[in-house]
Amino acid sequence: MSAFALPSSGPAAQGVDASGVHAFLDALEAAPEIEPHSVMILRHGHLVASGWWAPYAPDRPHLLYSLSKSFTGTAAALAEAEGLLDFDAPVISYFPEFEADITDPRSRAMLVRHVASMSSGHERETVDDAYGTDPAEPVRGFLLTPPDRDPGTVFAYNQPTTYTLGAIVQRVTGQPLSAYLRPRLLDPLGIGEVFWLRDRTGREIGFSGLHATTDAVARLGRLYLNDGVWEGRRLLPEGWAARASRPHTATAGAMGDMDRQDWDQGYGYQFWVSRHGYRGDGAYGQFCLVLPEHDVVIATTAATERMQDFLNLVWKHLLPAFGPEPLPGREAEDASLRERLAGLALRPAVGSPAPPERGEDWAAAKFTAAGDGPVRMAGLAREADGWMLTLTGDGDGDRLGLRIGAEGWTVAEDPLPTAVSGGWTDAGTLDLDVMFLETPHRLALTCSLADRTVTAHWRTQPLHGGRLTSQRAPRGSV
Numbered sequence: 001m002s003a004f005a006l007p008s009s010g011p012a013a014q015g016v017d018a019s020g021v022h023a024f025l026d027a028l029e030a031a032p033e034i035e036p037h038s039v040m041i042l043r044h045g046h047l048v049a050s051g052w053w054a055p056y057a058p059d060r061p062h063l064l065y066s067l068s069k070s071f072t073g074t075a076a077a078l079a080e081a082e083g084l085l086d087f088d089a090p091v092i093s094y095f096p097e098f099e100a101d102i103t104d105p106r107s108r109a110m111l112v113r114h115v116a117s118m119s120s121g122h123e124r125e126t127v128d129d130a131y132g133t134d135p136a137e138p139v140r141g142f143l144l145t146p147p148d149r150d151p152g153t154v155f156a157y158n159q160p161t162t163y164t165l166g167a168i169v170q171r172v173t174g175q176p177l178s179a180y181l182r183p184r185l186l187d188p189l190g191i192g193e194v195f196w197l198r199d200r201t202g203r204e205i206g207f208s209g210l211h212a213t214t215d216a217v218a219r220l221g222r223l224y225l226n227d228g229v230w231e232g233r234r235l236l237p238e239g240w241a242a243r244a245s246r247p248h249t250a251t252a253g254a255m256g257d258m259d260r261q262d263w264d265q266g267y268g269y270q271f272w273v274s275r276h277g278y279r280g281d282g283a284y285g286q287f288c289l290v291l292p293e294h295d296v297v298i299a300t301t302a303a304t305e306r307m308q309d310f311l312n313l314v315w316k317h318l319l320p321a322f323g324p325e326p327l328p329g330r331e332a333e334d335a336s337l338r339e340r341l342a343g344l345a346l347r348p349a350v351g352s353p354a355p356p357e358r359g360e361d362w363a364a365a366k367f368t369a370a371g372d373g374p375v376r377m378a379g380l381a382r383e384a385d386g387w388m389l390t391l392t393g394d395g396d397g398d399r400l401g402l403r404i405g406a407e408g409w410t411v412a413e414d415p416l417p418t419a420v421s422g423g424w425t426d427a428g429t430l431d432l433d434v435m436f437l438e439t440p441h442r443l444a445l446t447c448s449l450a451d452r453t454v455t456a457h458w459r460t461q462p463l464h465g466g467r468l469t470s471q472r473a474p475r476g477s478v
Contacts, residue, residue: 020321051341065282073270121147166206351423
């Protein structure tokens, strides 16, 4: 948890109508393709509503995917303020060892501000090109991928741009991003330790892979809302929040999906411009929404591919709840909302904690994969207090034990944080849902006794590889 609590208030005292928050929660929970994990709402500097859908919890880091980019952009702003980085300098100037290899004039003309605003001149995602061309040094692979247009003239959502920005910060500071940010941002904000995925170069990857709490996301948003000032202390350069949140490149039509209105408003420096305010966002519904016109920050984690639908619910239900004045006499409504937020929970899968019959056939049963999936084999064993299902995934050492034997969610911390629900749905079928509690990901499993097969599929596909044992915050990884 954070070192010190955010100031808190009842919603009504900050002009927030609790009924609008209820309506938002109702809509989220009624949307079949949205699985909410957490929400925090700040108004006028006060935390007015927060809740986590069990088995998710406030003290757990959560994989933020591309919301990581907003932390990387913040690190670049701090490095610029310390005179270590120049947004108008050529990218190649920070990698002089590539000088002889990078001959394309557009690659050589690419500036730091171009990679910070995803306007490198490429018209498409180039992450596969960058890692494929030079797996040992993706920055070189990226610079060897010639831009289609002049830098600064076209937007493309392109991971190597942010990777390169993060690589520059790590080179000029001599530190990983998280270590550089710790004394300058994370500790002063009360966030403390975070966990960031590294690639084979040893770098924290910048464009994704950051694991942090929802509270950390809310604090970053509050800092940006206040132009980089935190509790009277300036942490970010004056005016940086405005620079980062104004559109530097037009994005309309660039994402290839006509139903993405909030992706058509422009891109700043590692922040998106929204129909309302601006935001950092990550795959599957990790959001830091900053709404200056309402003096509001909304932080969320979730598991959904319907990210525009998620934002639509925010705009429909929460925006009208932000009124101009305090709302007197709403103590009962505020108390009702607090009670609801404290009791949020994801519905567990159904199933019996033990087979209804033929238990002797299930004991020590082995299952092999039916079709493709992240699980190759599974083995079941009866224990004194229930059952243990051991999964074997792809690759050496990818083994995960899951305890079965209780209704609701069974939470385990070892070997990684998981929650299991479900059980036997009939004498021949074991159905389980497995939450990986430091990620947005849920695995659906079915073991069939009749043909001794196991089928497994991700509800949302992990974007950093599907190894079971990697679905956690990378503590101490290199």
